[in-house]
Amino acid sequence: MDLDAPDSAATPSTPPSAFPGLNHAARLWLDKIAISATATSTATLARRCLTALTTLPSDVRMECFNRNVHLSTTLCLEFLGCSWMRDEHVNAGFDLVAQQLGPTSRVSFMLCWHLDILHGFRYGHDGTRDPFRTYNPSRPRYGDRAICLGYVDRVFVPAHVNGNHWTLFIVDIRQVSISYFDPMHPDALPPADKLSDLRWWLTGLLPGRLWPTVPTPVVAQVQSDGSSCGVVLLSSVASLLLGYPQWTQDTWREHRMEWFLRLTEFWHEDNLLSIEASDSVDENPTPVEEPDMAVLNDSNDPLEFDADKLDIPEETSQFLRL
Amino acid sequence: MKEQKPDVSSSQEAPQDLGSQETPLKRTDGKIQVTIAFHDQKTKLLMNPTTQFSKVFAKFYAATNAQAGTYKFIYNGIRIEPTSKPLDIEMGDEDDPEIMAVLEQVGGSV
DSSP states (O other), X not given: OBTTSOOOOOOOOOOOOSHHHHHHHHHHHHHHHHHHOSSHHHHHHHHHHHHHHHTOOSXXXXXXXXXXXXXXXXXXXXXXXXXXXXXXXXXXXXXXXXXXXXXXXXXXXXXXXXXXXXXXXXXXXXXXXXXXXXXXXXXXXXXXXXXXXXXXSEXXXXXXXXXXXXXXXXXXXXXXXXXXXXXXXXXXXXXXXXXXXXXXXXXXXXXXXXXXXXXXXXXXXXXXXXXXXXXXXHHHHHHHHHOOOOOOGGGHHHHHHHHHHHHHHHHHHHHHHHHHHHHTOOSSOOOOOXXXXXXXXXXXXXXXXXXXXXXXXXXXXXXXXX | OOXXXXXXXXXXXXXXXXXXXXXXXXXXTTOEEEEEEETTEEEEEEEOTTSOHHHHHHHHHHHHTOOTTSEEEEETTEEOOTTOOTTTTTGGGSSSOEEEEEEXXXXXXX
């Protein structure tokens, strides 16, 4: 198909906004909690969420996250209730944790579709590729470079299993190990195909290692409801890395409200910073040449990245010079 | 390291041309051939390097009878913005660039 050729094919119409319905349902849910909660802190949380709803615009993309995350104000409402979590929620929550850890953090979060992309890249969508060939993309992909260069100690990789459940792989680069966290089945073994793809990827980035599985460092109460796995993932990782309260089944409502507030408040703060930055922008700025990649050292001075000047194992540097 | 890519032109499956049966699309008049892969389905399109991807996505949705927003489109591990163009993401530098379409994932576990 030539996109620039004349064509009368109709563009799919945009579906009607779900914002009014979700907003209404969220208010009902919060009102009920505010009235019936026995703990004062829970009722206060519900009232804070109700206040936040009054200033939440409809169908606006929340651009405070990295460019791979397309969470909207409408989707954010799904935290307030029993909705299942989408990939956008999980990606946004992990990106928030990453931003709170700061640029010097040695933790990396992969996107929810990372394992699917790896699988497609390894086998080919039609199954015609050789699965035993080395991971060798045309260009280093999202997250690859930092792992190759040794800037990352732990990598969190969300995994969507059985088409309806969120779980998590945690790669410990220093210990050269992989652990698996399933909020509902703590003793579950990692899905063999996803584990194999993950090892294939890691072996391509850091050759010569075996990547055995070890027990998970994530601590959380077992999920017994049918809707919380995404929130358990977010809260458990935030607890592990930021010291936030651990998720429990009794506090599932509180955790959902907390995540709604964290994400919307972060977005509002980012908007304020953007407005301040645009107000103080220099009308004739001096053009600055940006390096390929910048990392921060202990003194927060940006270091220009140059793969050719770094002492990297031969096979790794070969990968980076693609 | 030599890049390994599927040979689109010699692929067993016929390129999907969204309704018409033509020979595999190749670069013509400065346009680039883009393949959108979803599972075992490959959709090939010719586009101008300055055309916004929103147009490509709309065509893909129309061709696959899918609701707009059903897929996320990933190129070299990076999500493609509907407002970006092939030039913005250096897509024209690559032979037979392949975009991966990924379905939305939702989880709760019952």
